[in-house]
Amino acid sequence: MRTMSRFGLFLVIALAVGAFAPAAGAPPVKSAPTPLPMADPKAVEPPKLQILAPAEGAVLPEGKVLVIGRSPLEGKRIDLLVDGSFSGKDTVDRGGFSGVVTLPSGKSTIGVRSGGQESSITVTVGANPDYVRHPALEKCSGCHSASDKTFKIAVPKDKMCYRCHQRKDKRKAVHGPLGAGECTACHDSHGSSHKSLTVAEPLTLCALCHDQKSSEQHLRNSKGKPCIQCHDPHASDKPYHQK
Numbered sequence: 001m002r003t004m005s006r007f008g009l010f011l012v013i014a015l016a017v018g019a020f021a022p023a024a025g026a027p028p029v030k031s032a033p034t035p036l037p038m039a040d041p042k043a044v045e046p047p048k049l050q051i052l053a054p055a056e057g058a059v060l061p062e063g064k065v066l067v068i069g070r071s072p073l074e075g076k077r078i079d080l081l082v083d084g085s086f087s088g089k090d091t092v093d094r095g096g097f098s099g100v101v102t103l104p105s106g107k108s109t110i111g112v113r114s115g116g117q118e119s120s121i122t123v124t125v126g127a128n129p130d131y132v133r134h135p136a137l138e139k140c141s142g143c144h145s146a147s148d149k150t151f152k153i154a155v156p157k158d159k160m161c162y163r164c165h166q167r168k169d170k171r172k173a174v175h176g177p178l179g180a181g182e183c184t185a186c187h188d189s190h191g192s193s194h195k196s197l198t199v200a201e202p203l204t205l206c207a208l209c210h211d212q213k214s215s216e217q218h219l220r221n222s223k224g225k226p227c228i229q230c231h232d233p234h235a236s237d238k239p240y241h242q243k
């Protein structure tokens with residue numbers, strides 16, 4: 001349990017200094033994977049108009065892009081804007097909205113406006129797109145049941161993922177967040193600019209939760225190598241989740 005409380009302390013400190021905030025376009029790390037003496041950051045944040053997909057800073061292929069977002073203004077009209085110009089509309093339904101816009105090449109902003117609130121992201125349409133959408137993203141009901149009252153996902157979230165993906169917890173040692181069903185602590189299930197739809201690039205991803213400075217020796221030994229070269233992010237039969 002010693003590790004656990006150090007981890008808890010780190011989380012609290014990291015939240016206090018806002019260490020989780022800057023991950024580009026990534027959703028904040030959700031409730032801690034194991035019970036910790038802290039509030040879910042989302043619970044204290046007032047809900048706001050927000051674009052969830054594509055991600056801030058994404059490099060997209062030419063053509064149409066599916067925009068997904070959330071809004072607290074249920075039933076209100078949403079205007080989709082490209083570089084400030086009207087490009088489509090939707091109505092907030094069950095806390096969410098979506099729409100398709102066409103982007104010019106180069107840098108542009110995708111904006112949303114509803115009931116006096118506004119929010120936007122900056123993306124680039126370029127030759128080497130990095131943004132990958134989760135397959136069948138446009139079929140919302142593949143993940144969000146049409147009968148659900150909101151787009152919020154019930155906890156544990158892995159139940160939804162395991163409808164289509166093989167279970168990842170059938171090994172001796174299951175990694176903390178995976179065991180807690182928090183697939184989305186690491187994956188953005190709408191889409192991502194990082195390999196395997198992760199919410200951050202490999203090195204930053206692990207550092208969202210692990211204080212690497214606390215293990216100088218380990219870092220010296222592994223320096224420069226991606227963490228997942230040696231560790232399995234999901235589960236393993238070896239100690240320390242080694243591959």
Ligand code: HEC
Nearest residue numbers: 069070095096097098134137138140143151152153184189
């Ligand atoms: C592959 C599965 C998947 C598909 C397909 C999908 N979503 Fe989601 N969506 C999720 C998951 C998982 C979350 C929760 C993320 C979290 O909170 O960590 C989510 C969250 C959301 C939210 C935010 C809810 C909230 O307020 O917390 C909205 C809105 C949303 N999705 C809308 C859509 C729409 C609209 C579509 C179709 C155009 C769609 N999603 C397709 C998996 C999916």
Ligand code: HEC
Nearest residue numbers: 134135142143160161163164165183184187189195196197
């Ligand atoms: C309706 C079925 C369905 C659901 C539900 C679903 N997925 Fe997927 N997912 C797929 C398919 C199909 C693929 C593409 C084939 C593959 O890589 O398995 C995919 C691909 C992925 C990939 C990329 C794999 C790679 O190799 O790059 C990740 C990561 C992923 N899904 C995570 C999730 C997570 C996390 C959830 C739950 C929040 C989820 N998926 C829910 C069908 C689904």
Ligand code: HEC
Nearest residue numbers: 158161162165168177178182183185186187196198228233
């Ligand atoms: C601690 C972070 C983390 C958690 C939690 C996590 N993943 Fe992953 N996942 C990763 C990383 C990192 C990769 C890329 C692995 C690689 O490239 O070797 C990955 C790869 C994947 C892939 C593609 C390759 C494969 O192994 O099939 C799928 C699908 C996937 N994850 C689904 C899930 C599901 C479903 C959950 C929840 C049950 C989950 N992940 C929880 C970090 C995580």
Ligand code: HEC
Nearest residue numbers: 003004007033176177185205206208209227231233240241
């Ligand atoms: C969402 C938070 C979160 C993320 C992201 C995360 N971890 Fe973890 N990790 C945990 C928790 C919680 C534990 C279990 C508590 C502990 O032992 O510190 C854990 C445990 C571990 C352990 C075992 C530690 C031990 O003493 O047995 C290893 C190794 C590990 N993680 C590696 C990684 C790697 C590599 C990544 C990036 C792919 C990663 N973690 C990303 C939360 C996270």
Ligand code: HEC
Nearest residue numbers: 203206207210212215218221222225226227229230231240
């Ligand atoms: C070259 C292989 C290798 C790489 C790369 C690596 N690790 Fe490890 N890691 C290990 C081994 C082996 C252990 C077992 C204990 C030890 O020898 O320190 C371990 C232990 C751990 C532990 C548990 C003990 C501790 O020191 O807290 C965590 C957490 C961890 N690694 C996280 C990470 C993260 C995060 C990264 C990426 C920054 C990473 N590891 C990169 C091999 C590696």
